[in-house]
Amino acid sequence: MLYPLLAAAANSPAATAYMRAAAQTAGRDKACRLGQYFARLVAHLLRARKGSAWLATLVRVQATLSTTRKILRAGKFVDFLVQLIRGLQARGVDEVERVLGAGHKAGMAAFMLADTLGVMHSPALALVQLRDAPLVARLAMRAWALALASNLALGLYRLRAASLRAADVRRVRKHLEKDADAMGHRECVAEEHAVAQRHAAALRLTLVSALDLAIPTSALGLLGINEGLVALAGTVTSLMGIQDVVLSSS
Template structure:
């Protein structure tokens, strides 16, 4: 929509072009409402996941806490999103300050993404240390000619590579998505076109993940 509006402004606003923009705007609003309806109520699941994550035993403590922080942030975002849907879009409940509710939701999303980003960075650092240890072991195995040890090292190297790919993808998505609440909260004056592009990229990444799981 941003690019279309810019293009129409450059070419000149004729009645047909304005009608076209109005139609695209209605489609965009309908899609936005549909997404909100489909994810309404998900805040309950995120809260339950946060509680389970905090109550869980074992694993890395930092990853566990950051994972719970991500789930709690998403709980706030989804709860505010559902309230906005009921109060603003469907007018089923009365909200005294819908703008404040929306900003609270944006903050929750921003904190969730920051927690996810920090978790990915922390785990990538852990993988780097793990890979360094593996290379030392591999050099020793190479000197001794241990074939079985070489196979185990190769399997471990593949596991590290797979985890690194997933975490890098998660990190990229978090950074791109972070532009949306940062723009919405007015923290940085980001270009609307760049924000829309970032959202489109992460949406395509999400579709790719869903298709990959379906194919698997």
Template sequence: MSSAKRVVLAAANSRALDVYVGYTNLLVGRDKACRLGQYLARFLAYVVARRIARQGKTAGLVAWLATLAKVQQALGTTRKVMRAGKFVNFAQLAARAIAAAAPGDDEVAWALGLAQKLGMCVFMAADTLGLLGTTLALVRLRDPAHVARVAQRGWLCALAAQALLAVYQLRAVSIRAADLRRVRSHIEKTDDAMGDRECAIEERALAVQRAGLSRQLAAAALDLTIPLKGLGILPLNEGLVALAGTATSLMGAQDVLSKVVSA
């Protein structure tokens, strides 16, 4: 076998290439990559705009600003197309949550989960309507700006519900961890080896759950800055908002990548 053929075979069977193909085959993976590019372009545009404000306009800086604006718009439109119609999925999830409600369920967690799904349904529906009416001009909208505001409000409600649910579940984990510490203290006095192993297993499970919920809370809190600024509720710095979006995009891409690697 020739050296060139060996190189080609090695490249074709590369684990890195397998991971890349697996990642890009997923719609959510492509969406997270586009989102990362979108918010990174937004942050770089902020940096360039600040430089122009300090140093004055130059041909190079103006060209960079125009390019970054085009990248941001193109990736934003691409993401809108990829998620068009996804509001049906969130409507279905909300309907299933309502249908599956039972008297013994945790009502707070159920209500917050339902609010998150309904908020995302509103966001996605208004987002799809805006795509059809503004970008593609397939339907006529009386007030496109109002549709965009409805989308932002839906997203804001979904993120707020997600953050509150994470806080609520973290509190439940903390209560369970405190109970487990009391059980472990009793087990240590009785020298129960089997009970000690069971406590150790549950402690590890709680640690994993706490880490996941903390990550969820951090992502929701960072993403909240985007609709809060978009709706004019808080006068947040454009650079900080862009960085927040970049950070949560990286977190989302990492989550998808970890699933592809472990598959």
């Protein structure tokens, strides 16, 4: 009885998706991020119930997963610096997208650099000694906020561009319908489908950036938001990140 159940579970789409995601560094990072923010969310909920035996455990899980993720992405600022330079050198790119993309890459490079220095200074590694570790942590949050704000603006810009393009296609399609142009009609349908996909991607980018932006802005004291809502935002975007990794690996 047990073997057929295990065999069915091992061959299920969920198991396949898990293996594909777990085989990638990005997938493991998103899984750790989900655990980190979910633990933070549950810990916030348990703080109202004083004396909960799980509270200390959840705080420890959150801190451990946070440190683990920082160690895994140590040195990743080089990737963003390379992407920044290549993006600035690219030709035939919308100038607004180029500027906003550069803002995101520059912010992420600075965030990852400060983050790497911070984890190297932490008791877990103690490889370097920083004169003002809290200042480095604040700089990391500011850089992350800049990167997310750039991505948020980019998402809004792409949403507007997709909406304008969709309106143009609708006008052309209406004109072609009057002329009974079947081939032009099929081309318009294909273009509408492509525009809808770009609109969905831009909407997702905007939503993820807006939710994640609550984390650094709250840490900097720029946004007076409940700790539970910050943790919930991180949990939701972590789930969306896992979904992206699974879809990209399928």
